[in-house]
């Protein structure tokens with residue numbers, strides 16, 4: 001469904017992506033792992049067109065995204081790493097953002113009902129619907145961001161660190177939600193996470209980004225048996241290994 005070929009991106013003299021190639025099949029749940037600052041968020045932003053790559057090709061359903069970006073964007077959902085809620089909108093208006101305007105516009109009462117239903121999916125009750133983002137805890141903001149990402153039932157969803165900052169029980173709720181979005185709704189998902197229990201719970205396939213390239217990819221079973229020192233250092237959280245602790 002999504003093919004990324006030889007993608008490069010630098011910021012000034014810093015080469016972040018040095019030729020990333022990756023394929024994501026329709027209905028697949030791909031998890032991207034990798035050290036902090038390796039370019040995982042930049043990679044997602046390139047796919048979405050929020051960051052312009054220097055070179056390389058991104059195809060969606062066989063067509064380069066430059067043509068047909070509008071169509072692609074209307075079918076995707078995105079959870080940003082920092083939740084990125086609109087401060088001046090209430091919780092339900094954030095969740096229903098795309099249901100209140102544009103091609104997917106619905107009557108206000110209906111949009112609000114959908115928002116409340118999606119909030120329930122992320123473990124938030126209707127009492128938070130009329131609060132503003134500043135009145136929520138960090139974990140609650142993240143969950144509102146998740147509810148917004150799934151509000152239009154998109155066929156492609158990107159989750160950037162969906163469980164970071166959540167307690168273990170809530171992380172389990174979010175892992176189940178991601179699985180149900182993929183398994184029941186048939187969505188294609190790309191998730192970035194450092195949370196190894198989340199990787200195990202949601203990944204069909206894992207790709208590791210290191211030094212601007214996809215260093216390794218495989219299934220969870222492959223991950224557990226690989227001798228790749230970068231992967232083993234990462235999944236066991238060892239300070240010693242080929243991945244430098246200072247970067």
Ligand SMILES: Nc1ncnc2c1ncn2[C@@H]1O[C@H](COP(=O)(O)OP(=O)(O)OP(=O)(O)O)[C@@H](O)[C@H]1O
Nearest residue numbers: 011014016034035036037038039040041042043081
């Ligand atoms: N808009 C930008 N302008 C300049 N540099 C940027 C920009 N966006 C990202 N970078 C740089 O690109 C590198 C990769 O950033 P990115 O956010 O993709 O890391 P990440 O792998 O998502 O890390 P983390 O796990 O900490 O979220 C960093 O060195 C960052 O400083």
Ligand SMILES: [Mg+2]
Nearest residue numbers: 040041081160
């Ligand atoms: Mg990031």
